[in-house]
Amino acid sequence: MKRADQCITPGLTRVFAVSVGLIVTNVFAPQTLIGVMAPPLGLGQSVSGLIAMATLLGYAAGLFLLVPLGDIVENRALVVRMLSCAAIAALAAAFAPSAATLLVALACLGAACSAIQVLVPIAASMAAPERRGGVIGDVMSGLMVGILLARPVASFVADLWGWRSYYGLSGAAMAALAVFLALRLPRRPAQARTRYSALLLSLWHLLRNEPVLRVRALSAGLAMAAFSLFWTAVALRLAGPPFLLDQRGIALFALAGAGGALVTPFFGRAGDRGWTRPATIACHLLVAVSFVLAGWGGAFGAGSSAVWPLLLLGLGAVVVDIGVTGDQTLGRRAINLLQPEARGRLNALFVGLFFLGGAVGSALSGLLWSLGSWPAVCGTGVVLALAMLLVDWRCRRL
Secondary structure, eight states: OOBTTSOOOHHHHHHHHHHHHHHHHHHHTHHHHHHHHTGGGTOOGGGTHHHHHHHHHHHHHHHHHTGGGGGTSOHHHHHHHHHHHHHHHHHHHHTOOSHHHHHHHHHHHHHHGGGHHHHHHHHHHHSOGGGHHHHHHHHHHHHHHHHHHHHHHHHHHHHHHOHHHHHHHHHHHHHHHHHHHHHHSOBOOOSOOOOHHHHHHHHHHHHHHOHHHHHHHHHHHHHHHHHHHHHHHHHHHHTSTTTOOOHHHHHHHHGGGGGGGGGHHHHHHHHHTTOHHHHHHHHHHHHHHHHHHHHHHHTOOTTSOSHHHHHHHHHHHHHHHHHHHHHHHHHHHHHTTSOGGGHHHHHHHHHHHHHHHHHHHHHHHHHHHHHHHHHHHHHHHHHHHHHHHHHHHHTTTO
16 A cells, blocks of 8 residues: 655656646636626625635635644545545535525535645655655646636536536546545555644644744735635626627636646745745735736727737736746745644645635625726735735745
C-alpha cells in the first residue's frame, strides 16, 4: 500500500492537479449561472448573488469544520467520503424544487468540496522543502484552471441542456472521482493525536500565534472578494449593451480568464527564490489595474461598437485572475512552511478565511449592481486592491 511519505512524482502531481481542478468547478460555476438560475426560483437581482455565495460559504464552513479532520483521520479515506457527499449534494441541487432547497444543497456541496484542502497538504507533505513551492504551484495551476474553466463549462452546459443538467453531470463526475482516488491516492496517516473538539479549539490558537497566517489570510480574503465581485457581476454586464451576450457568449468570454492559470507555477517558484514580498505587491497592483481596465471597457453603452470594450473587459479578466492566482499561490507556500504537524489546520484556516472574503464579494455583487451598476462594482474592486496594498505596507516585516 502506497503511503504519502514517499517522494512525489510528476505523474502523481498531475493526479493532484486534475483532481483539485475538477472538484473546484462546483464552487465557482454558480457565478456565471446566476442570470439563468435566479429568475425561475423567484430570486430578484439584488439577492441573486446569494446563489454564488451559498457554495462559497459552504466551502468555508467545510474548511473550518471538516478539513481539520485531516490531521487526525487517514486522509485518503476522508477525501473519498467527502467526494461521495459532494456527489449526493450535486444531485440534490439538480433536482431542487425551490430556492431555499437549492441554497442548502449548494452549501452542502461547497462543504464537501473542501476535500481540495485535504489533497493539497498531502501533495505538500510529499515534496522536499526546496521543491515545495514548485509542487504547490503545479497543483495550484490545476486548481486555478478548474476555477477559471468552471464558468465557461457551466455556461456551455446550461446553454445546451439547462443549468440543472450541469449539477447532474457534476454529481456523476464527483462519484467517479471518488472511486478513482480510492484506487490511486496514496495513504496519509493522521499527523496528530487529539480529540476533534480540541482540534477545533486549536484553530484559534494557530490564528493567534501565527502572524504570517493572519496576514496572508487577510490579503487573500481581500483578493478573493475582488475576484468573486468581478466574476459574479461581469455576467450581468455582458448581458447588457453594447455586448448583449447570451450564455454561450458569456462562456466564451470566461475562457479569457483561463490564461491567468498559466502563471501559477511562476509564483510558486518566485517564492522559492525569496521573491515573496515583491511578487505579492505586484499581484495586488495587478488587481487594481484590472478593475480600471474593466471599468473603462464597461463604460461603453448602447450604440457603441462592442469590439474594443469587450477587449478591455477581457484584458481586465486575465489581469485580475493573474493577480489573485499569484497572491493565493504565494500565500499557500508561506502557510505550508509553518508547522508540518498542523498543516491541515493551517490550510483550513487560510483558505477558509479567504473564501469568506469570496462569499462577501459574491453577496456584494448583486447589491452593488442594483445601487450603481458596473461603475459601483469596479470602484469597489479598486478599493479592495488598495486595501491589499495597505496590508502589504503595514506588514512589510513579515
